[in-house]
Amino acid sequence: MANVTARAEHRFATLTPDAVYDSWLDPERVRAWMQRTIARAGRTAQVTDIDIDAREGGWYRFVDLDKDGNANPAWGYYMDMVPGRRQVFTWFVEPEEEAQDNSTVTLELIAEGQGCLAVMTHEMDAQWAEYIEPTAKAWASMLISIEETA
Numbered sequence: 001m002a003n004v005t006a007r008a009e010h011r012f013a014t015l016t017p018d019a020v021y022d023s024w025l026d027p028e029r030v031r032a033w034m035q036r037t038i039a040r041a042g043r044t045a046q047v048t049d050i051d052i053d054a055r056e057g058g059w060y061r062f063v064d065l066d067k068d069g070n071a072n073p074a075w076g077y078y079m080d081m082v083p084g085r086r087q088v089f090t091w092f093v094e095p096e097e098e099a100q101d102n103s104t105v106t107l108e109l110i111a112e113g114q115g116c117l118a119v120m121t122h123e124m125d126a127q128w129a130e131y132i133e134p135t136a137k138a139w140a141s142m143l144i145s146i147e148e149t150a
Contacts, residue, residue, distance in 0.1 A: 003102065006122040006135035010143035015150055017109035017116040018084040023146045024107065025054040030062065036145035037138075038064060045072065056081045060089070076105075085109055091122065100125060105139075118143050 012020060023029045027050040034047045048071075049063035061075040075098075076090035087107045092098040108119045120139040124131075 002126045003123050004126050004129045004132055006124070006132045006139065008120045008136045008139035008143065010118045010140060010147070011112065012115040012118065012147055014115050015147060016084075016114070017111050019150065020109055020116060020118055020146060021084050021087065021107075023150070024087060025052055027052055029146075029149070032149040033142060033145040034062060034064070036149050037141050040141055040145065041138075049073075054078070054081075076103075079104070 015023075023033065030050045030052070031047050034050075038045050038047070044067040045064040047062070047064045049061060051059075051061045053059050056078055058078045059075065060078070061073060063071050063073045065071055072093070074091060074093050076092055078087065078089050080086060080088035086109065087105075089105055090098075090101065091103050091105045097103055102125045103122070104124075105120060105122045108121075110117045110119070120143065122135050122139060124135075128135075
């Protein structure tokens with residue numbers, strides 16, 4: 001089956017590519033922007049776990065608990081990392097997704113003046129085509145939250 005791609009962009013007026021890149025790897029920064037993203041989505045949840053092994057071949061795991069005590073994990077593995085320029089990582093929220101190993105996110109950072117342009121693409125199996133728009137909106141919301149919590 002073919003793949004489909006969700007795409008989001010955000011221009012950071014004053015955050016450099018290095019600052020945005022680091023925002024994905026520093027646990028306290030991740031916690032801050034993830035919590036902001038959850039609030040923006042109107043969810044009542046608390047980020048509880050941020051574990052990051054920030055290296056090519058490393059991994060991450062993020063967890064939030066909703067108001068009913070349900071854990072909502074996201075995890076994956078870093079496939080390519082070019083400081084200040086690019087991160088490529090897998091993104092899973094269900095064990096079945098990890099077994100299929102067909103969910104790859106690329107964050108590209110392009111310097112622009114005092115800031116940068118962030119372009120996120122999320123390539124996934126075509127069976128998830130109906131989720132392209134909500135996925136793009138979710139990535140865009142995360143990028144906005146990074147700017148708001150910097």
